[in-house]
Structure formats: C-alpha cells, structure tokens
Amino acid sequence: MDTTLQLLSLAGAVALLLWGMHMVQTGVQRAFGPKLRAVLAQTLRRRLSALVSGAGITLLLQSSTATGLLVTNLAANGLIEFVPAMAIMLGANIGTALIVAILSFNVSVLSAPLILLGVILFRSDRNPTAHDLGRVFIGLGLMLLALHQMLAVLEPLEHSADMRTILGVLEHLPAVAILLGAIAAWAVHASVAVVLLVASFATFGTISLETAGMLVLGANLGTALNPLFEASADNPMSRRVPLANLGNRVVGIAIAWPLMPWIVEGLLWAGFGRGTATAVMHLGFNVILAVATLPLLGPIARLLNRLVPDRTDEDDPTKPRHLDTSVLEFPVVALGNAAREALRLADALEAMLQEAREAVSSGNRYRISATRQRDDILDALNSAIKAYLAKLDPDLLSETDRSRLNQILVFAANMEQAGDFVSGNLLPHASKRFKRGLPVEERQEQTLESLIDRLIANIRLAASLFMTEDTPAARALAAEKLAFRKAEEEATADHFRRMHGLSRAEVQGDALHVDLVRDLKLINSHIVAAAAYPVLERSGELLKSRIAPHEP
Structure with missing residues (x-):
C-alpha cells in the first residue's frame, strides 16, 4: 500500500x-x-x-x-x-x-x-x-x-x-x-x-x-x-x-x-x-x-x-437599557431599574398599536408584516426583565420589595401578552380581510380606529398608574373593560341583525369585523390587568369573582 x-x-x-x-x-x-x-x-x-x-x-x-x-x-x-x-x-x-x-x-x-x-x-x-x-x-x-x-x-x-x-x-x-x-x-x-x-x-x-x-x-x-x-x-x-x-x-x-x-x-x-x-x-x-x-x-x-464591557445599542429596541447587574445587592435600586425597563414595554406596545392602526386601515401587507415583527421587542424585554429579577437574592427582599417585584412581573407579562394578541390575532384578521377582498364599511372602519385610539390612551394611563398606584386612576382604567365589552356586544348584535340582508362576502366581512373588535377587547383586558387590578386588589376594591354569591 x-x-x-x-x-x-x-x-x-x-x-x-x-x-x-x-x-x-x-x-x-x-x-x-x-x-x-x-x-x-x-x-x-x-x-x-x-x-x-x-x-x-x-x-x-x-x-x-x-x-x-x-x-x-x-x-x-x-x-x-x-x-x-x-x-x-x-x-x-x-x-x-x-x-x-x-x-x-x-x-x-x-x-x-x-x-x-x-x-x-x-x-x-x-x-x-x-x-x-x-x-x-x-x-x-x-x-x-x-x-x-x-x-x-x-x-x-x-x-x-x-x-x-x-x-x-x-x-x-x-x-x-x-x-x-x-x-x-x-x-x-x-x-x-x-x-x-x-x-x-x-x-x-x-x-x-x-x-x-x-x-x-x-x-x-x-x-x-x-x-x-x-x-x-x-x-x-x-x-x-x-x-x-x-x-x-x-x-x-x-x-x-x-x-x-x-x-x-x-x-x-x-x-x-x-x-x-x-x-x-x-x-x-x-x-x-x-x-x-x-x-x-x-x-x-x-x-x-x-476588557469586554457590556454594550447597549441604543438603536436596538430589543436590548435592555436599565438592567444594571452591579446593583443587584440593593433590591430597591434594582427594582427601580426593572420598573424603568418595564415602561419600555408600554412604549413598544403603544408604537405597535399606532402602526397597527395604519396597517388595519390601509391593508398594506408589508406594513402588517413589519408591525407583527415588533412583537419581538416585547418578547425580548420581558425575558430580560424576568432574568434580571430572578438574580435578586430572596433573603434581601422585604415584603414591600416582593410586592413590587410581583407587580413588575405582572405588568411586563401582560404588556407582552397584549403584544402577542396584536401580532397573533388582530393583524392576521386584518390581513385576511384585505387578502380576500371583503367589503369594509366606513362606520366599521371608524369604530376600529376609535377603539385603537382608546387602547393607546389606556396604555398611557396604565404606564402612569404603574408608577403612581393611584386608586381613582385604577378605577377609571378598570371601567374601560365595560366600554370594550359593550363595543363587542354591539358589533355582534349588528352582525346577526344584518346577516339575512347581506351577500356572502358582506357576511364574511361583518364576521371579521366582530373578530377584530373582540381582539381589541382582549388586548384591553391585558392592559387593565397589567396596572389597574394590582392596585385595586391591594385597596380591597377588586372582587374575586363576577358571579353573584349563591344563597342556598
């Protein structure tokens, strides 16, 4: 060989x-x-x-x-x-x-x-x-x-x-x-x-x-x-x-x-x-x-x-900017940093809804796709906040610290889940409506735009409430659930009332409009749960159940 x-x-x-x-x-x-x-x-x-x-x-x-x-x-x-x-x-x-x-x-x-x-x-x-x-x-x-x-x-x-x-x-x-x-x-x-x-x-x-x-x-x-x-x-x-x-x-x-x-x-x-x-x-x-x-x-x-210091790219919205690990031995400071980072989720969700408003009205597929990708910002920031708070030593936390930690986690999780509904439900329904060429009535368009504007206002109120924990503001935000529930009921009733007088395409368009209103209602539910419910629960104003007590 x-x-x-x-x-x-x-x-x-x-x-x-x-x-x-x-x-x-x-x-x-x-x-x-x-x-x-x-x-x-x-x-x-x-x-x-x-x-x-x-x-x-x-x-x-x-x-x-x-x-x-x-x-x-x-x-x-x-x-x-x-x-x-x-x-x-x-x-x-x-x-x-x-x-x-x-x-x-x-x-x-x-x-x-x-x-x-x-x-x-x-x-x-x-x-x-x-x-x-x-x-x-x-x-x-x-x-x-x-x-x-x-x-x-x-x-x-x-x-x-x-x-x-x-x-x-x-x-x-x-x-x-x-x-x-x-x-x-x-x-x-x-x-x-x-x-x-x-x-x-x-x-x-x-x-x-x-x-x-x-x-x-x-x-x-x-x-x-x-x-x-x-x-x-x-x-x-x-x-x-x-x-x-x-x-x-x-x-x-x-x-x-x-x-x-x-x-x-x-x-x-x-x-x-x-x-x-x-x-x-x-x-x-x-x-x-x-x-x-x-x-x-x-x-x-x-x-x-x-030699290799932490680097924050200010132009990258997925990167945390306030989660300083050098202050983890001081829970009060660390929790303040996490709260500042959590507010960035509210800003990201607001920007996502503003883009969604334009995407829903224009039906532009590329804009819808670009808006859906913004959900990655919410996912990344929520994960970073959870990982940061998990590094805190439980023995160093007081009862007040633990309460604030849970409040931050609830706020961040609900903001991230609201973004998931925008990306996974609202925008796909809007895309489906335009992809099928279904008719859209002007009054329905105005209703959607009005509800999205209302959501954006609620996000701003939730962000303020997250920092101030003001009970009257919490009541006002919680009352928004009634407004969105009423909008869903009206859209559903209007859809069934008009079904027999519409063409098949118009019926499908009406049904998708109801789905869009329902998506907005669910998004608002997460916004309310993010900031209003924790405050109302601590003040004793939050009922454990909407079901009336049963007396045998």
Missing part, C-alpha cells in the same frame, strides 16, 4: 471517528437535552460542582466544543453567570481529556457489541429515548472501530520514509507543531480525534513523545477557538466565556512549553508507554490548569468584564 492510499485510509478512519462522535453528541442531546440544561442550572452556586458537571456533560457529549457552545449560549441569554460558566468550561476541558484517556486503552473489542445494541435500540420506534440511546451506542461503536482502523493504518506508516521525513520537521520546530495541532483541532471541531491520532503516531514511534506533547498543546488551543469564532459580536457575555477559556489555554501552554523535556522524562521514568503518556499529558495539562485557575475565577471575571 503506497503512502497516498495509506493517508486516504487514515483520513477515512478519522472521518469515521468524527461521525461516531457526532452520533453520540446528537443522541445525548435528543435524549437528555433539557436535563443537561437543568443540571447546569443546579450547579451555579458552587464552582467545584460546576466543574464536575462540566466534566460529566462533556463525557456524555464526547466534545468539549459542544459543551462550550452550550455554556456560551446559556451565559449569553443570562441563564448562567460568568464565573460558574468559566468553571463549567474548566470541567469540560477535563472531560474531553478523560475521553482520550479511556479510549487510549485497547477497547476495540467492544465495537461490535455496542453497534449491535445500538441498532436494536435504534429500531425501537415506540420509545423515543431508547431510539436516541441507540444512536449513542452506534456512535460509540463506530468510534472504537475507527480507532482500531487508525492503528491498523498507522502501523505500516512507522516504516514509511516519506511520513518520517514530513513529521521529522516538527522535531526542530515546536511552535509549528503547536500551530499544526491547533489548526487540526479547530478544523475538525474536536480535540479528541486529534489527540488520539497524535497518540497513535507516538505509539508507533513515528514522532517523538516531546513532539506529541507539543501537538497536544496545540490541540488544546485549537478546540478553544471554535466557541470564540461562533460567539455573537453583539453580546459581550457570549465572547467573555470563550475568551476566558482561550486565555486559560494560552497561559497553560506558555508554562508547559519550556517544561516539556522534563515532563516527557518524568512520564517515561514512571513507566508509561508512548501512547498512554500522550493521553496522560493531555489529562494532566487540563487538570492542573483547572486546579490552578478555579480560585482565580473572580479576578479573571472582573478583568474580562473590563
């Missing part, structure tokens, strides 16, 4: 290894995806538990890159704090090194049984979890099979003069070896495959153990690049986590590089074989880095917060 064919066979074995890793990763995510996120959420209090969880999840996913991308995404969305996210990444680095250590032993005999078990489970259509676990076992079997093929291909290469010449260059260029390992790990999105390949070369003496160590250092560097390159440029947190991990690797490499001759000498003195020594170097590098870095995560977080 010539060198070219051998290299092609080696590339095929590496590709099979990567595909097996992909099957394991997707199978685990499908079977346990929500549980993995729950495990991460439960490890936020302690750094050590976060590190252990990161290692365990990486063992399941078979890739520290996958764990890094998951953690970066959760941190960017405010679901994981920065320091625990860095601890999880330290654990992920240990986890991927443990995978290499386990696979470095001769376990290829398990390949066929794992694939057989995987196929049996994969064909189980009645149990989705068993089906996904079948994918995992097939992937593990393919990984072991790929490693066996890699060893079979590399054995003849030991005596290949061409291969020894190519790899011999790395003996005198350690920086090139590190760079080559980094590029390889970055390209395949997995340091496991690269380190196992390096260990195989070292086993057969194709490269020296010192060169293998340099390639392993490079693989550790390369696998830290993918989450950084895939991070969102608009979200500072999505860049801080991978930057911290990359900086950790760079510092570790700078320390390990000059010590490599003594590290190799110590491993050989301890009696490790060349392949096993390569895996031990990989594991030791990540364990030592994790132990040394874990106590320093606080200062590292503060440094990266300065």
